[in-house]
Amino acid sequence: MIPELGHFALVLALLLAAAQAVFGLVGAHNGDPRWMAAVRPAVAGQFVLVSAAVGVLIHAFVSFDFSVLYVASNSNSALPTFYRVAAMWGAHEGSLLLWAWILVLWTLAVAAFSRSLPASFASRVMGVLGIVSFGFLLFTLYTSNPFERILPAPADGRDLNPVLQDPALAIHPPILYMGYVGFAVAFSFACAAMLEGKLDQTWARWTRPWTTLAWCFLSVGIALGSWWAYYELGWGGYWFWDPVENASFMPWLVGTALIHSLAVTEKRGLFKSWTLLLAILAFSLSLLGTFLVRSGVLVSVHSFAADPSRGMFILAFLVIMIGGALTLYGWRAPLLKSAAGFQASGREAFLLYNNILLVIAALVVFIGTLAPLVNDALDMQAISVGPGWFTSSFPYLVLALAVLVSIGIHAAWKRGQLGAQRRRLALGAGIALFIGVVLVLVVYGAGDWRSMLGIVLGSWIIVSSLLDPIDRLRRRLSLPRAIIGMTIAHMGLGVCVIAVSTVEAYTIERDVALGPGETVAFGRHAYRFDRIEPVEGPNYEGVRAQITVLRDGLPVAVLHPEKRHYWVQRSTMTEAGIATRWNMDLFVALGEDLGAGRWSIRAQLRPLIDYIWLAAGLMALGGGLAASDRRYRARRDIAGSDAVPAAAAEAT
């Protein structure tokens, strides 16, 4: 009975989403305040209903209701409670419901914090969000109802996919979806501005915090997924150019371009059409990511759905949403011309260059990810794009970006006059060169030139981003959160460039066959295989090895990699043994029994790898600080808001 209530709640939510879209868009079009007044209650009602559906599904999981097909497929009586809750979004149906719920959550936030916006604009934003919500709820109900029953109910469930039974992965989807879906808000703001036919600097100021916040969540979500793949899949890397990783990386790259383009639109009233296009693209790529992951068109660990009707539905939805938005863009964007010009060495220009690089980077990922699909659809020779495609192009894009960021940080708005900053530029470059050269020559030794350059340029970004705040402190100027946030996020980029360069150039990795007592040497380090013994967990059994890492002959870490065999799904999982040091990770994954008492072992030393995830955290923290800047919260008189107060304009 309870699961049917959840189903019913979803149907009602679908109707409310339709009401929200109609009242929002038609009401604003006719300028009818009574219609527009109905939008917020529709949003609130939808939130209650979708939350109820989510609650019902979690309840079904927690109370072992195996008569619900989705629960029976993704849970088991031996599954711990934490994972029974997380199993709610562990597979296709539930993760769609989670998508819909997060969308309603964002919409609710928009409804709550948009009271100072003009009524017609706010209802248009919520109207567009209503269309998105309607599409996703319809998709859930029509193709992937999580409340479907199975009769007779099985005695026990088929268990959650063991690779998903992990804390990082349990929270990875909600955070990633907060990012994906958050771009729906930027998308709706863009559509609303086009519908209004008015896009000014105030619009950009309203849109910025939402977009930045979504971008923060996406950064953390991607990092969590990468971290999980590192220690759970036993592959021992941070990024594999797997199509599903790429699916989340494309909206991130375009989203990064968008938050910078929005800055220009807010400060200078430029790049209006470009900003709109990026807002449309960022959300389109989020939808495409959902499509790629959920339709099963890509073969990868994440594609747990393989139902063509779902794929067709998402594809149609994608065509309607993106096609509709782009049509609107083609019709309305020419009205929204930018008035002013800018100089080739002004901050606007640098942000434009960085936008171009980021969009090219997204295009590279797009081509590499979709070329096999296009080939397949055209019935040509089946191909796959190897990681070489990405690794042979990305380093150059990132290095160029690093140079532009380091210089562009010093450029002033409007009139570039970088010449005036010559001393600061030279100082920053000098310090960075010193740090980089010391790091390369003293600590790590010469390696690949791109990595050595990366270490220098990464240091340059960090030094450059610190110079301006330090200067402000010395001149006793105020340091608004926007600037602190920007500095931290840029330092995050610098840390990321250094860490990736170091990992790429100085990782030592080898697959070896070891028996008890045998040792493999890695420079000053050595891995000694001590013993192997059986282990048993709540829903698995397996073996556990003890491996001691020695440095200069002295033990520095004891690792316990495991090989687990999960009973219910009959699948084998690798649990890597990792010891984290401040400057490197000692990693070992257990392979299989090779006979003759030996086991295959993947042993690695990865310098600075943890700083990649730390960098993502810094970027998200910086974004969060910038999004919480006072000037976004201050309620302004809307009528006279076109003139940005000088203080705010000067701030970033």
Add this chain to the structure above:
Amino acid sequence: MMPRHKRMALVGGIVLGVGVAAWLGALAFQANVNLFFQPTDISAGKANEGAVVRLGGMVQKGSIQRTAGSLDVKFLVTDFKHTVPVTYSGVLPDLFRDGQGVVARGRMQNGVFVADEILAKHDEKYMPPQVAESLKNNPPPPDPPPSGT
């Protein structure tokens, strides 16, 4: 408004940059696309000796051979019409086993496919789509009921 020639230089620079990037991109793409073959294609000699390609199929039951205590492993990949012998040295992915789908990257050398990567990016039920397609047309001989797994 900045002077016309300055703007032209900017636009020209951007066009040039994009052009060079596109050219480099096309080169990189050509160098990194791996063709995907089934055992039947390999038997027909479609894969050039020494060219890096991907081979997809099923691991033939009972064909996995190990040298005790070493990382070297040999097995046969089949599409139930033809088989290709594969050699690999390294840690195999968790999902690699008898009778399951597999995708290997490597090259043909003297009639043997020397793999440098065995892909793990599939689940229990996964079968390379091309293999599934060809199985639909030519069902494999019935297997004895699986024991254990």
